[in-house]
Amino acid sequence: MLMCRDLARIGSDYIDGQLxxxxxxxxxxxxxxxxxxxxxxxxxxxxxxxxxxxxxYHLYEEYLRRLESSIDEALKG
Structure with a gap:
């Protein structure tokens, strides 16, 4: 029988479908x-x-930063 402490240990794997x-x-x-x-x-x-x-959201911010940098470089060159 699974105990609460066991479930606490594998809970993340359960919700990720990895069990x-x-x-x-x-x-x-x-x-x-x-x-x-x-x-x-x-x-x-x-x-x-x-x-x-x-x-x-973090990935979106990174994408915008790179896009802005690319546009700046294109306008300079």
Whole structure:
């Protein structure tokens, strides 16, 4: 039986879809019975989504910086 501490250790792999079929099943069974871990996984998913949004914004800023630099070089040359 999966324990809460086990789920805390593999929670990120679970939300990323990186667990084996057996481990994935164990997590789902545990989540059916444990409201605390359901909350934990929900918070983990929300945090992952927020980080993805932040990473995309950072990449967008980098793209704009490079584009601006390329335009400046083209106008000079």
């Amino acid at each position: 084996s079929t057996a481990d994935n099943f164990s997590v789902k069974m545990h989540l059916l019975m444990c409201r605390h871990c359901r909350s934990f996984i929900g918070n983990l998913r929300e945090s992952a989504q927020l980080m993805k949004g932040h990473a995309d």
